Amino acid sequence: MSGKDIGWSSFRPMGNEARYLQDAFESGWVSGGGYVNRLETELDHIFAGSKCFAVSNGTSALQLAFQTLGVEAGDRVIVPAFCFQAAGNVLSQLGAEPVFCDIDSSTWNQTVDTIKRAMTDGVVGIVIVHNYGRTAPSEEIVAWAKAHNLWVIEDCAEAWFSKYNGRYVGLFGDIATFSMHATKTIAAGEGGVVMINDHSLAERLRLLRSHGLDRSKTHYLHELAGNNYRLSNLLAAVAYGQLECRSKIEANQKARMEAYYRRLNGHWAFELQSAIKGASDNLWAVGLRLNSHLLTISRDQLIAELSKCRIETRPGFYPASALHYNTRYLKEMVPVSEAVAKDVVVLPCSSNMTEDDISYVCDELERLLNTYSRQASPHSFVDLKSDRSTTKKLTAFLSSLGKGDGSFRYFQNRNLDVVFKHDVSILLENEAAPIGYGHIETESGVSWLGIAVAEDYVGKGWGKLIMTKLVNAAMHAAIERLNLKVDRTNVSAVRLYQSFGFVAVETKSDDKALHMERALVAAK
Numbered sequence: 001m002s003g004k005d006i007g008w009s010s011f012r013p014m015g016n017e018a019r020y021l022q023d024a025f026e027s028g029w030v031s032g033g034g035y036v037n038r039l040e041t042e043l044d045h046i047f048a049g050s051k052c053f054a055v056s057n058g059t060s061a062l063q064l065a066f067q068t069l070g071v072e073a074g075d076r077v078i079v080p081a082f083c084f085q086a087a088g089n090v091l092s093q094l095g096a097e098p099v100f101c102d103i104d105s106s107t108w109n110q111t112v113d114t115i116k117r118a119m120t121d122g123v124v125g126i127v128i129v130h131n132y133g134r135t136a137p138s139e140e141i142v143a144w145a146k147a148h149n150l151w152v153i154e155d156c157a158e159a160w161f162s163k164y165n166g167r168y169v170g171l172f173g174d175i176a177t178f179s180m181h182a183t184k185t186i187a188a189g190e191g192g193v194v195m196i197n198d199h200s201l202a203e204r205l206r207l208l209r210s211h212g213l214d215r216s217k218t219h220y221l222h223e224l225a226g227n228n229y230r231l232s233n234l235l236a237a238v239a240y241g242q243l244e245c246r247s248k249i250e251a252n253q254k255a256r257m258e259a260y261y262r263r264l265n266g267h268w269a270f271e272l273q274s275a276i277k278g279a280s281d282n283l284w285a286v287g288l289r290l291n292s293h294l295l296t297i298s299r300d301q302l303i304a305e306l307s308k309c310r311i312e313t314r315p316g317f318y319p320a321s322a323l324h325y326n327t328r329y330l331k332e333m334v335p336v337s338e339a340v341a342k343d344v345v346v347l348p349c350s351s352n353m354t355e356d357d358i359s360y361v362c363d364e365l366e367r368l369l370n371t372y373s374r375q376a377s378p379h380s381f382v383d384l385k386s387d388r389s390t391t392k393k394l395t396a397f398l399s400s401l402g403k404g405d406g407s408f409r410y411f412q413n414r415n416l417d418v419v420f421k422h423d424v425s426i427l428l429e430n431e432a433a434p435i436g437y438g439h440i441e442t443e444s445g446v447s448w449l450g451i452a453v454a455e456d457y458v459g460k461g462w463g464k465l466i467m468t469k470l471v472n473a474a475m476h477a478a479i480e481r482l483n484l485k486v487d488r489t490n491v492s493a494v495r496l497y498q499s500f501g502f503v504a505v506e507t508k509s510d511d512k513a514l515h516m517e518r519a520l521v522a523a524k
Contacts, residue, residue, distance in 0.1 A: 006361060008312040009183035009285075012351040014248055017241030024237040033233030039240045043193060046246075047168060050176075051196045053209060054231040054239070058157045058179025059086045061192035062127075063094070064229050065153050065175045068194075068205040069125060071096050076122040080110040081320040082337035083129040087155055088320060088329075099123060100320040102334040104521060105500045106274040106472060108287070108344075109136035112144045113519035117503065118332055125151040130159035130169055131317075132346070133185075133284035134273050137521055138164055138172035153177065157192075160185035161250055163280040174198045180239050183349075185249060185284055188239035191231050249351070250282055256353055257283040263362045268378050269294055269369040270345075271468055274475065277522035285349040287316065292343050293461020294379075297372035299343055309364045316344025339499040377431050381469060384425040391416045393427055397434035402455030410439075410450050423447065424473045428466055430457070438466040440474055440482070447474065449484045459492065467500050475523035482520060485513040 024035050036054050043052035055061045071077065073095030079087045081100040088098035101110050101118035108131050115126060126145050128136050138154060145152045152173035156162075160178060162169045170176030175198070178184075180191030194209075196202045204224070207214060212226030231239075242249065265272060270288040275281055290299055297305070303313050319337040320326045348361060384390045394416055401408060419425040419439065428436035438451040451466045474482055484502065486493050494514065502516040 005310045010350045011182045014245035020237035035236040053194045055192045055229040058192040060229045061177035063090045079127045081334035087127045129155045133159045135164045135279040158284040161282040165278045188235040260286045275524035287346045290343040314346040316341045335498040379430045382427040384419045400454040408452035478522045483517045488514045
């Protein structure tokens, strides 16, 4: 057992933070001062082509960004429903309206497709959030936004030094914001950064940051109705000391996250957050999404049990729809955000963690998951394409469909050998018995998904497991869009597909089958 408490996060000096802090204190410049300038200059160097401004915290960075872009009461801005709700809260305070878009079920970030579905009249911009340091497809989102005359803010609070297609996140939108809270990659206790990529906005931001005053002209003459968003020179000294050691911080952070993934990837009890193709992610924290139906313990109970082992974890972000004050803003359902949020556990990400600490966290997590497993033996997937003898198992499964046979009619007019032509074709086995089937089949350039679950196992979460397997396989195969058909009367199946981001496609209302589709991002 670990001989210490393992906190979820902690601040760790990495270099000259204490010396710089003392120097700033003794200089007498405890408000503005030289370390603010040094910090901003170094950030300008790292994020080449941008102009960076240090501010008091990450949330004030967002507020300053909105004000710089001229957000007014009544304006609408698209933000993800699953994230730390700083952007949505600030918009509400400004009298603007957050329009919540859903997320991708594998990456836990918004995509062009989820943003399109949320688009409505009066939208002036988009906020991209890179949850837990996983990169959202910024390049594609920004291109779509520009085509629709929308500005883009990237909220990079959790994504310091993550890259997409070789560029740091934050360099894609008009403005980016960062947090330097004590838990973040670059930490100063409190602090934030606003990064301007559209240089025409820089002077307005500079004025808004400091009461609307330009002291180089005259004192106390307010040119704009600004505020005080400035960062203390003392905190800037700490942040600058951290930034000097960014290579070391990055290396340590990546080593921790890779250790988690080596140990936990492919675990039967949960899914890890997926990366997209082109991403080089500097993960701030590792989140896992429980396969709750396989456990006799809830997410919150698991967090409590880990706490008894002196391991501090966190739940996933509450979705916007769970916050009572957002009721008036919810124009669209956000089923994926709600499904992801209730099952996510975020593991300790402290910079003080050792390899032994990570091993202890993983050992205790796996012990608890095994203790509270519903399964007598682990489930497994069989690749039907790998061995022609597996069609016997498929035959056995089809005979077990029972009442489900009426809603899964795929093999009624097809030979079983068709599975060998599929992109993906799998059987799910539990205790050596086939209990579920899934496939992806491309016909005339359209990729179709189909699943079925044996009658005795319907409604117990096995469909979710098959869907996860198929969606991830499609992402890795760079399939751009999945389609499916489901009986309109099969309400539970429709809800399952909605929780994976599938939406109804306009068809004749008298059709028995409902056509649904989902756009995909390619997996790394």
